[in-house]
Structure formats: C-alpha cells, structure tokens
Amino acid sequence: MPAAKFEIKRKCQVCGQEFIAKTIESWYCSKRCSNIAYKRRKDEEKRNQRLDEIVKSIPKHQDYIKVSEAYAMFGISKDTLYRLIHKGTISHINLGTNQIRVSKEELLKLYPLRKKALTKPKPVAKLYSLEPKDCYTIGEISKKFHLEDSTVYLHIRKYSIPTRQIGNFVYVPKKEIDNLYKGMKQ
Ligand SMILES: [Zn+2]
Incomplete structure (x- = not known):
C-alpha cells in the first residue's frame, strides 16, 4: 500500500464532519473547531471553579x-x-x-459529590509500553503488514508514534501499531 493513501478518518468532535487526521492526536477537523473545543473546555473549567468556591464557602x-x-x-x-x-x-x-x-x-x-474542578486539564493518558515484550521491531511490522521498512518509518514519524532503540533494533508499541493499521488489508 503506498504511503500517500494511508489515512485515518475521524469524525470531528465539534462539528461532526468527517476529516483526515494529520496525527493520531487530531480530534478536530479544523483550527476553528479545535478553538471551539478549547474554549468549551476552559468555560467548563471556570464553571467548575466557581462551583468549588461556593462549596468552600x-x-x-x-x-x-x-x-x-x-x-x-x-x-x-x-x-x-x-x-x-x-x-x-x-x-x-x-x-x-x-x-x-x-x-x-x-x-x-x-448523592455522590460533584467531581472537583480540574485546575489543570489532565493530559491524555498514554497507555503504551516501550518494553520489548509489548513492542514490534520495524522488521516485524513491515512483515506483518506487508509494508516497506521505509513506509513504516514514514508512518511512525507522521503519526508521532513513540519508539525505543535497543542495539540495532527500533521498538514500537504493538498497541499503537495495531491501532494504526487496524482495518488495513494484510
Ligand atoms: Zn469540525
């Protein structure tokens, strides 16, 4: 499969439009939608902080x-x-x-208490392990998914997938790779 045709299609979480994700962390179709999402998060945070103040009083x-x-x-x-x-x-x-x-x-x-406001937005938990047992090597990936090594490297860079080099081998989390190539014909 040529690298250029590889794409992640997603639904924008603001406007609902389908779009091609540039990285695995892209959730919005445009700068505009990503700004709207940011503002909504901020407003929600402020609202929660105001409620926390009331609770404290x-x-x-x-x-x-x-x-x-x-x-x-x-x-x-x-x-x-x-x-x-x-x-x-x-x-x-x-x-x-x-x-x-x-x-x-x-x-x-x-009733349970309302959840406390988050003063800092929690970073999205990265649930990958870079232990070799949880990783593929580049060779294993290209074999499994019938890709050129260079294509695999390209995707890893393009989608900012974490890697770890041990000796001559580059290890990539299986979970991230399986996710990335999910639905791709093997
Ligand atoms: Zn959108």
Whole structure:
C-alpha cells in the first residue's frame, strides 16, 4: 500500500464532519473547531471553579443549605431538588419566599459529590509500553503488514508514534501499531 493513501478518518468532535487526521492526536477537523473545543473546555473549567468556591464557602457544621449550594455540592438541578422536597425525600425548611434550605446530611446519603474542578486539564493518558515484550521491531511490522521498512518509518514519524532503540533494533508499541493499521488489508 503506498504511503500517500494511508489515512485515518475521524469524525470531528465539534462539528461532526468527517476529516483526515494529520496525527493520531487530531480530534478536530479544523483550527476553528479545535478553538471551539478549547474554549468549551476552559468555560467548563471556570464553571467548575466557581462551583468549588461556593462549596468552600458552605460552613462545615451547617446542615441546611441553599438550593444553589446543593447544586454546587452535588451537581443536582433545581428541578430535581424541588421534586425531592415535594416527595418528602429530603427535609427542608422555608425561611421565606425563595429561601428554601435543604438538609445537606440527607443529600450526602443520597448523592455522590460533584467531581472537583480540574485546575489543570489532565493530559491524555498514554497507555503504551516501550518494553520489548509489548513492542514490534520495524522488521516485524513491515512483515506483518506487508509494508516497506521505509513506509513504516514514514508512518511512525507522521503519526508521532513513540519508539525505543535497543542495539540495532527500533521498538514500537504493538498497541499503537495495531491501532494504526487496524482495518488495513494484510
Ligand atoms: Zn469540525
């Protein structure tokens, strides 16, 4: 198979368009979509940070909390909360119009806490091993997938696949290679 015809087709995670991935890390069809995704991640981060601030401000020993505080703590919507109150599932007190307080202790028994905001976006976990037992050599790859060694090198560079040289051999993670050539005729 000529190198030029080898492509990874993906669906853009923002606009849904199919596109040819330039590297195995490309998830968006264009700079524009990648910017939109970045902005969405940032907004989500900021939103979570704001909610974390609210959670921090809730006095530890106070049981009855505001609806907005319950949202910040558990991520449960106003509607859900009012439904729980209406059904009598959780205790509440009413301090006046729009001054409902709900029992934090009771909510803690019913709901897991909302996940904390990530101050730094987590890097995508690289789950490859460069141990020789988990790798192919270039020779093994070209044999298995019927490619020229030079083509294999080209793909490895093009898709930024990690390699490790030991003696005269270059080792490449099996997982990455199998993924890359998945669906390719052998
Ligand atoms: Zn797109």
